[in-house]
Amino acid sequence: xxxxxxxxxxxxxxxxxxxxxxxxxxxxxxxxxxxxxxxxxxxxxxxxxxxxxxxxxxxxxxxxxxxxxxxxxxxxxxxxxxxxxxxxxxxxxxxxxxxxxxxxxxxxxxxxxxxxxxxxxxxxxxxxxxxxxxxxxxxxxxxxxxxxxxxxxxxxxxxxxxxxxxxxxxxxxxxxxxxxxxxxxxxxxxxxxxxxxxxxxxxxxxxxxxxxxxxxxxxxxxxxxxxxxxxxxxxxxxxxxxxxxxxxxxxxxxxxxxxxxxxxxxxxxxxxxxxxxxxxxxxxxxxxxxxxxxxxxxxxxxxxxxxxxxxxxxxxxxxxxxxxxxxxxxxxxxxxxxxxxxxxxxxxxxxxxxxxxxxxxxxxxxxxxxxxxxxxxxxxxxxxxxxxxxxxxxxxxxxxxxxxxxxxxxxxxxxx
Ligand code: AMP
Ligand code: MG
Numbered sequence: 252x253x254x255x256x257x258x259x260x261x262x263x264x265x266x267x268x269x270x271x272x273x274x275x276x277x278x279x280x281x282x283x284x285x286x287x288x289x290x291x292x293x294x295x296x297x298x299x300x301x302x303x304x305x306x307x308x309x310x311x312x313x314x315x316x317x318x319x320x321x322x323x324x325x326x327x328x329x330x331x332x333x334x335x336x337x338x339x340x341x342x343x344x345x346x347x348x349x350x351x352x353x354x355x356x357x358x359x360x361x362x363x364x365x366x367x368x369x370x371x372x373x374x375x376x377x378x379x380x381x382x383x384x385x386x387x388x389x390x391x392x393x394x395x396x397x398x399x400x401x402x403x404x405x406x407x408x409x410x411x412x413x414x415x416x417x418x419x420x421x422x423x424x425x426x427x428x429x430x431x432x433x434x435x436x437x438x439x440x441x442x443x444x445x446x447x448x449x450x451x452x453x454x455x456x457x458x459x460x461x462x463x464x465x466x467x468x469x470x471x472x473x474x475x476x477x478x479x480x481x482x483x484x485x486x487x488x489x490x491x492x493x494x495x496x497x498x499x500x501x502x503x504x505x506x507x508x509x510x511x512x513x514x515x516x517x518x519x520x521x522x523x524x525x526x527x528x529x530x531x532x533x534x535x536x537x538x539x540x541x542x543x544x545x546x547x548x549x550x551x552x553x554x555x556x557x558x559x560x561x562x563x564x565x566x567x568x569x570x571x572x573x574x575x576x577x578x579x580x581x582x583x584x585x586x587x588x589x590x591x592x593x594x595x596x597x598x599x600x601x602x603x604x605x606x607x608x609x610x611x612x613x614x615x616x617x618x619x620x621x622x623x624x625x626x627x628x629x630x631x632x633x634x635x636x637x638x639x640x641x642x643x644x645x646x647x648x649x650x651x652x653x654x655x656x657x658x659x660x661x662x663x664x665x666x667x
Contacts, residue, residue, distance in 0.1 A: 264535035266646075267568070267605050271585045274544070274572055277530055278551065280579035281503045282434040289422060292414050294475040295432035296580045301408035301418075304425050307400040310343075310361045315393040317371040318353040318382050319362055322390045330384045334377075338363070353382050362394065369393035400424075411581030413475070433579040435477040439502035439550075440468055441494065443484045443510040443519060444557060462632055463508040463562045467555070470566055471506075473666040476574060486510060491522035499526070499550035504577055506570065509557030512541045519554045523547060535604040535646065538629035539565035544573060551577055560629040564607050564641065567665040587665055589643065589658035595620035598651040601644040609638035612659060621659045641665070 265273075284298040313319060320332065335352035338344045340359035348354050348363055356362070356369060368391055376383040401407060407421050408414075414430070422430055447461040448454060461483055471478045479502065484494050491510075498505050510519040511532065520543055523529055529545035532554070536542070538561040543554030553570050555562045572585040595613055598606075609624040624638040640661040644651055651657065 264533050264540065264604065265531050266535045270531055270534050270544075270569060271572060273530055274569075274576060274585070277544075278573055278576045280433065281549070281551075281577050282436055282579055284431050285434055286429050286431050288429045289419055289427060292419055292422070292430050292432060293416055295414050295430075295435070296578055297408055297410055297412045297414055297418075297430060298433050298579065299431045300406050300410055301422055301425070301427070301430065303401045303403050303405040303407055304427075306398045306403045307424055308395055308397055310397050311367075312340075312362060312395050313356040313358055313360050313369045313393065314395050315369055315371040316357050317355075317369050317373075317393065318375050318384065319356045319366040319369050320353050320384070320388075321350075321365050322368045322388075324351055325384070325388060330386070331378070331381055332384065334380055334382055336363070353384070355382075367391055367394060409581070411579060413575075413580050435475070436574060436578040437501070437503045438471055438476050438478050438574070439481045439498040439505045440464060440471065440478055441481050441484050441498075441505070441507040443486060443491065443507055445486045445516070447483055447509075449483065463555075463557065463559055466559065466563060466632075467506065467508060467566055470563065470666050471574075474571060474574065475667070476578070481505075486516040486518060488518040488522055491518055492525055495522055495547050495552070496526050499547040499552075502550050504551040504553065504574060505547060506553045506555060506566075508555045508562045511543050511554040511556055519543065523552050523554065527552065534565075534569065536565065536568065537602070537604040537606045539568065539607075540604065542569055544569070558629040559632045560609070560635055563635060567641075567662070568607060571665060586643075587660055587667075589660045591656050592659055593618070593620045593654045594642070594651055594657045595622035596653050598623055598642065598644060598655075598657070600650050601647045603646050605646055606642075606644040608642040608644065609634050609640075610642045610659070611639040612661075621657055638662075 332353040334355055335348035336344045336354040338354055338360045339357045343361040344363050370384055370388055374385045408418055442461050442464040446458050448458050450460050468478050481498055484490050507519055510517045520532055523545045527547040529543055532543040533540055534542055541556050542565040545552045555565050575582055610621050613622045621642045624634045626634055640659055643658040
């Protein structure tokens with residue numbers, strides 16, 4: 252995290268796009284690299300480009316089971332050829348077949364030198380040691396040329412890529428047994444609030460169970476991060492300062508939920524300012540307006556609001572972009588791609604903030620649309636379990652009426 256000057260923006264709501272620019276400017280990858288066996292690379296962030304050490308496929312080969320011929324030898328209309336050899340995948344024929352012959356060949360088997368066309372078995376008739384070919388033969392058909400997939404030296408994957416199963420596949424296709432990846436980002440997670448008790452403990456008057464910490468931890472793990480649960484903190488400045496200060500010594504990022512607003516019991520922001528620095532803390536975002544980004548020593552700090560809905564949405568919309576960047580990942584965009592669908596109901600007036608509305612995609616009469624969950628109260632955990640994603644509305648002063656195209660993102664796409 253770069254810390255040369257103060258970016259605290261106090262009194263206005265920072266637009267989300269500006270927050271993303273600040274993040275791009277301020278947040279630099281913190282993790283070192285390590286070499287990891289290919290079997291454990293899925294979800295990790297590639298640290299060095301993957302260069303092809305071989306050509307794929309390494310040789311011309313059959314794309315079908317059938318008979319390979321030399322196109323030039325069929326010019327005279329010759330259709331009945333002697334079968335000179337049988338070539339299966341993994342068993343190349345080393346002797347050059349004589350002129351005027353076909354070879355029986357199987358998918359993936361190397362073509363003998365000079366053979367340039369494969370006729371599929373279904374179109375041929377076998378006649379003892381001979382094959383009768385069809386009249387019409389497409390020159391060069393059913394042949395995979397060496398190098399059509401990639402060529403030795405090609406740059407196959409760029410650093411910063413979060414490795415998908417198919418990326419593991421292409422690395423294996425080059426013969427790689429392991430890859431150099433970024434070390435996993437270490438995240439310490441806290442919840443704050445005098446009213447919270449851990450599930451398993453008895454609820455006393457005025458208390459509720461701490462639901463954010465398990466929820467946020469699960470979301471962070473789904474994104475591929477290593478999370479240390481650092482427990483629950485009371486609404487006391489000294490307790491926050493001590494806990495955050497200590498945790499910053501061995502985590503790359505700290506995340507807390509609750510206590511980040513302006514109430515008399517909200518001490519998170521002041522605690523961070525006393526230990527380090529806040530870059531922003533009020534975004535033009537609904538829900539999730541108070542969300543703090545800053546640092547404590549070398550650790551990034553993300554202060555999420557306490558309302559369960561706000562805490563999860565602000566993690567997905569803002570925290571996710573910060574954390575992937577810290578982890579060395581290169582995202583195509585801060586938010587994953589959205590589908591554009593008509594709103595299935597009137598969605599109200601967004602006002603001066605970007606709105607993220609909990610909702611679900613529904614098909615009615617063959618038409619896909621995004622329906623809002625019936626209540627948008629940000630204290631309702633049930634609105635998160637009862638919806639499948641977020642409808643994004645840009646700030647504006649007119650009603651977003653049913654039928655208006657809106658952006659929709661499934662939760663799953665934001666939890667990776
Ligand atoms: P705060 O942001 O601390 O003012 O909290 C806002 C609301 O969210 C309050 O009603 C809190 O009780 C609730 N809340 C805060 N943290 C949690 C948590 N970890 N789990 C469940 N609810 C919470
Ligand atoms: Mg609180």
